[in-house]
Amino acid sequence: GQLSNYHDLKPEYYRSVGNTDSELAFCWLLDKIREKYPKRPSNMAAVFRYAAKLSNTLREKGVFNMLLTDGVFVLAYCTNNLHYITRRAPFGKATLIDADMVVDFQKETTPNDVVTVIATRPLTNDERWQKMEPGEFALFKMGELI
Secondary structure (H helix, E strand, O other), rough: OOEEOOOOOOOOOOOOOOHHHHHHHHHHHHHHHHOOOOOOOHHHHHHHHHHHHHHHHHOOEEEEOOEEOOOEEEEEOOOOOOOOEEEEOOOEEEEOOOOEEEEEHHHHHOOEEEEEEEEEOOOOOOOOOOOOOOOEEEEEOOOEEE
16 A cells, blocks of 8 residues: 555554554454454455445545455455456466466366456456456455456
């Protein structure tokens, strides 16, 4: 992150190891989630949507692009530059933007795979990446946008 005026974030339970804005913001975010959900809820999608809502507060303090996961869900939150692409069978080939290289995703995957890549900028130039808008979030479950 590139946050300013973030020292008012006062996590009570989680403590950062270092002193960066990203660590403090993450600890604050986890504290707020723990406060609202003291026990693991059955609806984890709701937890991630709540984290996205909290991220709006952090966005007011500056740049805060974020990925948050529990191993099943992945939340992508955009402040300024975030893109994603979801690939599924039949997998094709794609050319990397920053290298003279073509990747054959069919050789790297199985027919049952769903692969979502999230990056600040598109990584390939011959695929259609989805650009996220400032303040927008996307929630994925096992690679699929939900």
